[in-house]
Amino acid sequence: MTNTIALGASENMSDPACENCATVLVGAFCHACGQAAGPPAASVRAFASQAAADLTNLDSRLLRTLGTLLGRPGRLTREYLDGRRVRYTQPLQLYLGAAAAFFFVNAYRPFLTFDPRTTRVVSSLNAIGVSGTVSRESLAPLASRGISMELFRERFEATVTGYLPAFLVASVLLFGLVLHLFHRRAPAGYVGHVVFSLHWSAFFLLLMILDRLLPARPPGQLPGLTDALIALIASVYLGVALHRVYGGGWLPTVLKTVCLYLLYQVLLSLWMLSAIALAFTVLL
Incomplete structure (x- = not known):
C-alpha cells in the first residue's frame, strides 16, 4: 500500500x-x-x-x-451563442475597437460642432442629428470669467467628446434591453441580446466611419442619396441579422427591423443630447 x-x-x-x-x-x-x-x-x-x-x-x-x-450579418452572434467563440474576437473587444476607430476618425471630421458666432450646436451622424441654439444669456457669465467664445468652443467640444464613449456604452446596453423586450423567449436571455447589440453597434460604427470619410453635406441641406443609401444598408443588415439570430418569418422580422432601427436612432439622439447637456452643465 x-x-x-x-x-x-x-x-x-x-x-x-x-x-x-x-x-x-x-x-x-x-x-x-x-x-x-x-x-x-x-x-x-x-x-x-x-x-x-x-x-x-x-x-x-x-x-x-x-x-x-x-x-454575414448576425453570424458572429449566432456563433457566440452556439459556443464557437475561440475563432473570433470577443464581442466587447470588437465593439471597443470599432468605437476607438470611430472616435479617431471623429478627430479628423467631428460630428459635433459649436459655432461661436451663432452659438449654434450641431451634431449629426448620417441622417441622425440634433441641433439647437444656446441663448446669449446662458453664455454671458463666460465673459466675466475671462473665457472667450473660441476658448469655450474648444472646451465644449473636447468635453462632449470625452463624455460620448460612456454614453455610447449605455446606449448599447439599452438597445440590448429593447431587444429583450422584443424577444423575451430567446434562450440566451439578456446577455445574448447584449452580444447582438455589441455586434450590431460595431457594424454601425464602422458604417459611420465610412459616412465620415465621404464628402460632408452642406449645413442646412436635407439628407441626400448617400445618406439614404447608408441608412438602407444599415437597416437591411439589421433585418438579416435579426432573422439569422432570432429566426421567425420574414414579415415579422421586417416589422421588427423597422421598429428597432427607429428606436436605435432615438437612442443615438439621446446619446448626443445627454453628452451635450452634461457638457453645458459642467462648463457653464
Whole structure:
C-alpha cells in the first residue's frame, strides 16, 4: 500500500507543470490559464519568431471576425451563442475597437460642432442629428470669467467628446434591453441580446466611419442619396441579422427591423443630447 502511494506521488512529480499556475500539463497549452507549455524564448531569433506567430494569429482572428461581421450579418452572434467563440474576437473587444476607430476618425471630421458666432450646436451622424441654439444669456457669465467664445468652443467640444464613449456604452446596453423586450423567449436571455447589440453597434460604427470619410453635406441641406443609401444598408443588415439570430418569418422580422432601427436612432439622439447637456452643465 505504501509503495503504491509512493510510486503514484513520484509519477505526479515527474509530470510537467505550467510555469504560470502550476497545473499539470496535458498538451501544448495549459488548460487552466492558456499559457504555452514551452519555455520562454532563449534567443532574439526565437523571441521574434514567437512574436510573429502571436501577431499572425491575432491578425487572422481579427480579419476573420471583421470579414464575418461585415459579410454575414448576425453570424458572429449566432456563433457566440452556439459556443464557437475561440475563432473570433470577443464581442466587447470588437465593439471597443470599432468605437476607438470611430472616435479617431471623429478627430479628423467631428460630428459635433459649436459655432461661436451663432452659438449654434450641431451634431449629426448620417441622417441622425440634433441641433439647437444656446441663448446669449446662458453664455454671458463666460465673459466675466475671462473665457472667450473660441476658448469655450474648444472646451465644449473636447468635453462632449470625452463624455460620448460612456454614453455610447449605455446606449448599447439599452438597445440590448429593447431587444429583450422584443424577444423575451430567446434562450440566451439578456446577455445574448447584449452580444447582438455589441455586434450590431460595431457594424454601425464602422458604417459611420465610412459616412465620415465621404464628402460632408452642406449645413442646412436635407439628407441626400448617400445618406439614404447608408441608412438602407444599415437597416437591411439589421433585418438579416435579426432573422439569422432570432429566426421567425420574414414579415415579422421586417416589422421588427423597422421598429428597432427607429428606436436605435432615438437612442443615438439621446446619446448626443445627454453628452451635450452634461457638457453645458459642467462648463457653464
